[in-house]
Amino acid sequence: MAYWLVKSEPTTYSINDLVRDKSTHWDGVRNYQARNNLKLMKKGDICLFYHSGDDKAVMGEALVRREYYPDAKADEKEGWVMVDVAFEALYKTPVTLARIKAEPILADIPLIRQSRLSVMPITKTQYEIINQLGKN
DNA sequence: GCCAACGTTGGC
DNA sequence: GCCAACGTTGGC
Numbered sequence: 001m002a003y004w005l006v007k008s009e010p011t012t013y014s015i016n017d018l019v020r021d022k023s024t025h026w027d028g029v030r031n032y033q034a035r036n037n038l039k040l041m042k043k044g045d046i047c048l049f050y051h052s053g054d055d056k057a058v059m060g061e062a063l064v065r066r067e068y069y070p071d072a073k074a075d076e077k078e079g080w081v082m083v084d085v086a087f088e089a090l091y092k093t094p095v096t097l098a099r100i101k102a103e104p105i106l107a108d109i110p111l112i113r114q115s116r117l118s119v120m121p122i123t124k125t126q127y128e129i130i131n132q133l134g135k136n
Numbered sequence: 137g138c139c140a141a142c143g144t145t146g147g148c
Numbered sequence: 149g150c151c152a153a154c155g156t157t158g159g160c
Binding site: 031032114115116117 | 140141142143
């Protein structure tokens with residue numbers, strides 16, 4: 001069981017869209033590092049769902065439902081992949097970037113260290129802290 | 137609107 | 149293979 005953080009611009013695809021859809025293809029990733037992370041996702045892994053842009057907060061959680069397979073919207077020869085994720089939880093309190101930055105234990109999270117990466121691994125500890133802040 | 141931090145492209 | 153120019157993401 002591993003933990004991830006995935007980003008989306010809410011005007012493109014928000015967690016409310018995932019609530020409505022129940023599950024979705026996590027496609028459109030066109031960055032090698034992010035793609036490599038997608039390939040490491042296992043069924044049942046937890047993904048924190050982060051809104052970039054105006055919200056700048058972890059909004060909730062999704063579960064990996066299907067492991068990586070070719071991104072239907074990409075040229076097959078280029079090897080881009082997608083996974084399927086299912087809605088898991090909507091946080092009562094979105095965990096803002098400012099809140100994450102204020103937490104010393106979260107200082108190493110790639111969200112802060114490498115702000116442009118859109119699919120990143122996080123540790124169990126980092127997950128548990130954000131989950132705790134969000135669900136209450 | 138600007139800028140930092142990348143990633144990509146193309147000339148050499 | 150190097151590097152300048154350019155494009156993109158995302159925070160401020």
